Amino acid sequence: MVNDWVYVNIIWEERLAHPIAGHLTIEAIRPVLKQWLDRDHGPITFRVTQVLSGHGCFGRYLCNRLGREPTPICHECGAAEDTAQHTLAVCPAWTEQRATLVAVVGRDLSLPAVVKTMADSERSWKAVVSFCEDVISRKETAEREREEDPASQPMRRKRVGRRRLAYDRRLPP
Template sequence: MFKWVTQVLSGHGCFGKYLCRIEREPDARCHHCVHCGEDTAQHTLAECVAWEEQRRVLRNEVGSDLSLPAVVRKMVDSAESWDAVVSFCEDVMSQKETAEREREILLTSFPNRRRRTGRRRRADNALFRPP
């Protein structure tokens, strides 16, 4: 599904940095690995330990440079590279999307934890930001 490729290439979608920017998450951390900073498209593509197996398959096809510009160059160079990137994005992003949905359900399943909107939401989020 090209929706997930678009999300990886644009940085929009189930990435902590994007979700924090649009105020759907209180911070930009990655929920899939412990020792990381921001969850970005680049982090997901090249660094997150949760996707190491998928990344190994991707590297076999496109090489070790997993910067977004290098990946795009490889994608347009060959159909095999294109397919490898699409496969990586579909596998990883579908799992990230499922995990995001599960977090949303968990947050809304408790009445006092329901998602707030507007000023109350921003005030509540400010309470839970790390120091």
């Protein structure tokens, strides 16, 4: 067991020492890496990964990385830029969910603080997962509705994943 941990630790440390992308996420996880890997609680979910990485239904990501949005604005509150951090800590649309989260993890919702508290306790882990699942699923639903809206901007592009392609093939001509 000890040798396994040493081997895993060496691999992770090497990969994290020279990242190509994900610098903010790596810097948040690196200080608690051993604790993160040794935890006995909580699988990481797809929506938690979106919040930790910033790759998800956030205006900045959809605009700048995927070209599926004409601007990086927050559709929920109108802020100039919608990011994972904006969604987690600032956007007034998620005040109720955030209040529940803050009651468990504390007021510091910076990425390093959230990652540390997730690694610290199962209760915190569950609170973060609950927030991410609720908020991101709502953002995904709103994104799909915008995709289907015929009045949406011409720049808006639909997802082109396997599910979308399979669905499109089943539609009548």
